[in-house]
Amino acid sequence: YLHTNRGAPLFQLLRVPLEAPQGPAEVLVPERPGITLEGIELFAHHLVWWDRQDGLTKVRVRSLETGAEHELEFADPIYEVWAVGNLEMDTRVLRLAYCSLVVPATTFEYHLDDRTRTTLRVAPVPGYDPARYVSERLWATAPDGVEVPISVVRHVDTPIDGNAPCVIYGYGAYGEPYEAHFSRHRVSLLDRGLVVAIAHVRGGGDLGRPWKEAGRLGAKMNSFTDLIACAEHLVAQRYAAPDRLACSGGSAGGLLVAAALNLRPELFRVAVAQVPFVDVLQSLLDPSLPLTVVEWDEWGDPRAEAAFRNIRAWSPCDNVRPAPYPDVLITAGFNDPRVQYWEPAKWALLLRAANTRPDAQTLLKVDLGAGHGGQSGRYGEIEDSAFELAFLLDRLGVADSTDLVG
Template identity: 40%
Template sequence: DKIYKHVLGTPAEEDELVYHEEDETFSTYVYKSKSQDYIIIGSNSTLTSEYRFLNADDPQGTFKVFSPRTRGLEYSIYHFGSDFYILTNKDGATNFKLMKTSRKTTASEHWEEYLPHREDVLLEDIEIFKDFLVVSERDNGLNKIKVTRWDGSDSYYLPFDNETYVAFPYVNLDYDTQLLRYIYMSMTTPYSIIDFDMSSREKTVLKQEEVLGGKFKEENYRSQRVWATARDGARVAISLVYHKDTPLDGRSPLLQYAYGSYGSTIDPSFSSVRLSLLDRGFIYAIAHVRGGEYLGRPWYEDGKLLNKKNTFTDFIDCSKFLIEKKFTSSEHLYAWGGSAGGLLMGVVVNMAPELYHGVIAAVPFVDVVTTMLDDSIPLTTGEYDEWGNPNDPVYYEYMLSYSPYDNVRAQAYPNMYVSTGLHDSQVQYWEPAKWVAKLREYKTDDNLLFLDTNMDAGHGGASGRFEALKETAKEYAFLLDLEGISQ
């Protein structure tokens, strides 16, 4: 919450406090503009942004507020020449638009539209170069990268030919360059770093993630995107990957994953660890449910606060679709989610336990009402914009209607593996512990119910590559054992 100025060669005790963010719902950070002309301090909460800037040649000067914070106004700033460019949701631009203003008049009332808002395309980010403007978009769920010359002589999109993939600019520190460095991968293509010449349109793959073991061949795997229809008519995308020899006749095991909160989009990325399941006949599915931004900002807005239940019903409707289309069956369908995705798991096992043979809930946020009523927890007040404030009876009743712990009842539940960390500061260990205790008391089945508490870990799980792999191995062992796969 504090930004200090340190003079090289002097004791740290003499550092000067430059900025103190006193609103506990905001976090603050500092960086330098790509042009190297300005030092910028940013402050952000869930729904609101504010920036301060200072000429980098005058480090002893005073930071100036770019545009005062206004609740619900989000913006990011980029410097180019004599102007600032602003990526913002101003004036109801739900999917964001690009505006510009002189560096002498930076308040929002002076901003002028540069790239208009589009109802069906999310404007995610921009990269500024001396001769080019690069825009990152999300159109119909897919990443697109558009390159435009400032002089207007050329404009085009980078070509991507996969049905479902991930592409976004990488670290581009150079301002005066023809090269755009970006990341590309798909569910069958490993993480690749690529240099793209924006003038000649030639690309060079600098590095591709190595898949250890020597057996991986991209042509052995298939990926596709299908669309399920939710109960309210919304179309929900599902990204799938599987081995080319896996039958799609309803007999194959399928692991369905989703997150669905905070506008966080779970992209169809590559995973070398996942190959362990694919090579054993599993299909892996990512359900792009509401609560993320896969289909733009409205997709997020339709899965939060008093629309939160759409996240849960989308996941269930995707499961029914996958069964109906014979990708799998309820005897071989598994669900997985962590943190807010663990909340999703907790809700779906209460609402539709018969659909799943097994469920993995990692560090699950399952005691929603109790946690959100405790404003002594550092994260709680900042979460009101996502879940609502339960001190308001309307939000209290809505949260209570889906909170996993509060809705456990006497019924048969799937086989379940629940994990937590003793030092988790985001979802304290007692949430999943009390949830599992209540499940043990109420459930009417003899299915497996494990609670795995890592006594050394926090919210992110075990630290260290091999310890993290051990945790994944336990989750996979749970799935393989239920499928009767011994090796």
């Protein structure tokens, strides 16, 4: 069985006999328009494969005995699903884990023949009731006409009336999809009436390999204009108050946030950029840095004039200008080998010098004991998240409110 993109950019599944591997291959799952075949699970009696379609993972099953096919159905409009430890070949049970923006991680067994499910474990979240929250999928139109998916979650009692504060998250790089996973920390925002959104911008793998290619190298600007289009759509559809909109992202997602601020500084009230890759041009010109050479494949090699001009057009530190920038929290790790701490520090200095808002806050938080992933230890990640959420709530004007939604 061969999972291959040879002659099929979106991948296909082939079968060849062991006794004649160079002979003609049987196509089991052909390449299909708009669908990326991401992986397979092979059992004695069933073939299971994973498709990326419409921004979601689709799990499809084929009986090797009858040829009958079906797709697993999930109740949530947005979700994440993945395989868990399917090591037994001769089985008729598939073990999966599932979560969504409102459902905590759930491990279950799916019976491939009768299509029933047995729940094995649900991650405990004390005091949490998923019925109090609702998620949905929206689509924003980018400047070039491409439809960009947005995942949205809110408390059921938070009205869509144009008054809610909103935080929009994004990443958009390396072909990595921004999955709609469950977050305990997010509940604190939802219970305070915030709308939380994920912009599945180009550069990530949210809609398969073509989505990645449409947001890297010379097409990188699409990632930033996608985020702006998603933010504007949330305001236009009254999910977000125009003066209470925040954006957040980490690493390459921090770059996404920073570049969007340069393009539309007045659009956002608050921004959080965690270990942001912001001095892109200078970093990529220095091959002595740990990751520079391997990063050329994603962003371009600025030693070539065309790539230099492209990166120069959006590299955050090279495009800060006098403008009314929002309040910004910037985090950095002193021991970060991927984004050295001086990049966020340089960007903070540039923002402070260029910001025309006299009351704006540009806060730089450097953890002297952390690397690219923030603090380690049992409580480190919780402390980091609490600090960032407190900043968001304070600058969005909801920190003084003790009234929870519902």
